[in-house]
Amino acid sequence: MKVWMLGSGSGGNAVLLEADGRRVLIDAGFSPRTLSARLSAIGVPPGSIEACIVTHEHIDHVRGAAAASARWGWALHASAGTITAATELASTGCHALEAGVPVLVSTFTVEAFRTPHDAACPIGVRVTSTASGAVAAVCTDLGHASDAVRTMCARADILVIESNHDEGMLRSGPYPPSVRARIASRHGHLSNRESAEFSRECVHRDLAHVVLAHLSERCNDPSLAHDVASDRLRGSGFRGTVSVASQHQVVGPFVPRGSRTAAVAQYALAL
Template structure:
């Protein structure tokens, strides 16, 4: 099993998960060219991808879905709320409705030898989800765009081998930055984004002896810094009462505009 982030940040997001036989993407919020460049680093083409899973309908997660679906006829999976909003977004252009595959949170979808389990998250979108993806005994997850987390979300992120977890903003940078107050309140709300501190708390709860790599994802360009996100998350883990320390695991910031490390599981 291979896992990586093709791009991650407030400007665009896409992750790859695959085996020798099956290749899927979670979100395509960057250009088709950027997705292709990431796949080429994996010795793959978009024609090798069997499915695209959407977390929600915001443009930084669906930017290339229309272009890719029209050219490659790849099935697009998402909740009914997400797919409805995608269809209403005329900037994406027309694409065949028979490519749209509705899914339900907590219901397993099988693509090749991958089992994909969506789980509900709280974000200001129609019906957003994160994803847990399993192949045999290997498990990874993409969990971003969450205003908060709870025991339900934690239960879907347990016993992972690798993950992308949101570390969107530094609270002080956001509070003193140029965003209008309404946007600041949205980001800080339970339907906004996880801060660096909250990301550290969540990661600390789901660390386990199997973890090989943690990507910090969806960093804000205006309200965060990669080194600050990494340092804050590490401090939250090291300051907790758990048995784990940040140095016990590989933790890195997912690259904003290029593919990150390719994790082999």
């Protein structure tokens, strides 16, 4: 399994997963033109992608999904609530995902789980390679780590987790009080501190990468997010790497290591 962050943040989100030469996306929050450019940068033809899983209806996750599906033949998957809320998905024949019910998508077993966020029916995704057994958990846009989030992110080889804001920068930032309250709420976004504490809970022998995602460009700093996570993981037994996804460029690939694969772990920090 290989995982690339094509981009992550309020301007757009997309995660590429590959195993056995087959590929799926999680979210298509960029225009088809931008998606094509990001994929071309790593030598991936857009038409080689078999499916896209949409986590929720907010524009930074769904922007290009319907158009890309029409252009390149991607099968779309989302929760029933997301399909209803994002009306453009309904006309694509989007497949409904049910939390807790594993489905086969391309060469991956996909398990959706509910996330606490202010959307119709948002999900995180646990993806397992049917060939190697390697697991990637992708969970952004959540106000706290619920029991479902904890269960489904446990024992992942690659953890993609939101680290949206620094709490002090949010308090003194440019947003009005109502927006600051929404971001900091239990159905908003994880802070660096909350993300780091959750990442520490997820440490186990085979955890190779913690990838920090969905950073605010106004209320966070990549180096700060990286340092907070690294400091919290110190002494936990974590032997992997901490990386930071970028809004503007591709970061990766991230590959499992240890007993499930012989791939060598790498370090990546996009500034």
